[in-house]
Amino acid sequence: MKQLIDEAKLLIFDLDGTLYEDTDHFDYYCRLMQQRVADDKKQAFWDTYENMKKGTHPVAIGKVYDIKNDTSVTVDPMTLQVTKVTSFDGEDWQEERIKQEYAGELVYDFERLIAIGDGWWLPYATAMHFGLKQSDTWECYNATKEYMVTDQFNLTKTPGLKDGLIRLKEEKKLVLLTNSEREDVKRLLNELELEGIFHALFTEGHKPLKTKEKMQTILDEFGVQPHEAVSIGDNFINEIAPALLMGLKAIYIQPNRIEVDHENLIIIPTLTNAL
Template sequence: MKDFYSDYKLIIFDLDGTLYEDTDHFDHYASLLKERVALEHQEDFIADYIAMKKGAHAVGIGKAYDAVHDSVLTLDPLTLKVTHVQNWDGSEWDQEKVRSTYKDDLTFDFENIIAVGDGWWLPYSSARHHGVSVEDTYQCYTRTKDFMVTDDFQLTKTPGLKEGLLKLKEEAEVVLVTNSEEDDVQRLLLELDLDEIFPEIVPLAQKPVQTKEIFQNLMKKYGASPGETISIGDNLINEIAPALLLGMKTIYIQPTGIELEHDNLKVVNGLEELFK
């Protein structure tokens, strides 16, 4: 990894989609959400979710969903400003309506304005569109997290990851920042055999709302400048864009690639690529 960036002091990792890349749990989450959708809309819910996974829907990774207006927002990946808006069916808003409706900076609150940064938020967005309450989505999420630590769910360990992380610890401070609850984090790390890797873990991080503040506090704590700090994650909105705005270096895990170039951005297929 030293080949990518030199002179780093602090490396900040995400958990879900970064330290493990399995996706079956998203489908399990969708199956639980389907039960909360009205019977007459369940087929539409699944059809929308499948279309999202195929990239054939207005909602997609890297966008945002406005549950109040039932609209899909395309964002500038570096400033997170709204550039285009679509209705659920994909029809476009005119730019005057876009500017008047989204003239202020977005506030991602996990209920009304949702950053669709990874696979968790695809079934969530479809469920909200089809009438599922925030409370019901959270219950389904916690049930999915419980499922992920049972014998029926097996996480795939990334080859060379543990060895690579241990080497990194000899050169820099490594910190885990995740939106997951502390108990879930510990169980997942134990499953991945990474439970003794991170001396500091920040759970319930509320990314992207708190990302910049958390990163700034960590840099201050460990005496690292933005140029000496790397954010590694699979979520453009949660971990990458805020870090770039702070002047940090970033490694974005995105198997499908991205049309974005930045001096402080490295795009990789997965962590295995870093530790070969």
């Protein structure tokens, strides 16, 4: 990994799950939405979410949740072709049905097809299945973001991260590309004591839908070729696969063992002391 970073001129970092790795706020988000379902569904709501986190439910990180069909969709992130579809209750679709419903490349639209790239989307998928409205999820999401900047919530600072970024900044351009809104990003960076370290902040990135577009903008702005840049994040769908397809190198933060083989990819469990 050291060689990959040493050779790069530009490092593009994700925020959630990358510069901090806490997950308690996902549970908080889910609890807020659980309160909005009928009493007789509350336990099933939470149990479903817990099974998603454990990986024992069809909907899981790395899958795509189809709100319309209430299905878990497995997509090859490098080709965007659907390889498997499973109902919310665990029944696999026949190949012919898959071809009819999901012909061609899958396009994530944030309305129907939701890429479950990180822990934020598991509560969301649970809420959609149990009949909540998108306005409910948005209100609970905003409430969670507000909670994250109160004294009740403390972000865990990744050991060695700040010093490592400061050293890298002496020779490389550091950019943050995140789906979060700018004010939330500023508050989180302040909490993590990372304010002022990045050369540029690209917020509301609409990843994965606009990942390639945003990364190309960053490359152009800093006059860097794709092979001279590294995308660093915990979401394979959002920031790793698109980067590799563009010719960038990538560092995928994934604590669980995963089988992905690519000459320009390195997988690490955490950023702790990695920089």
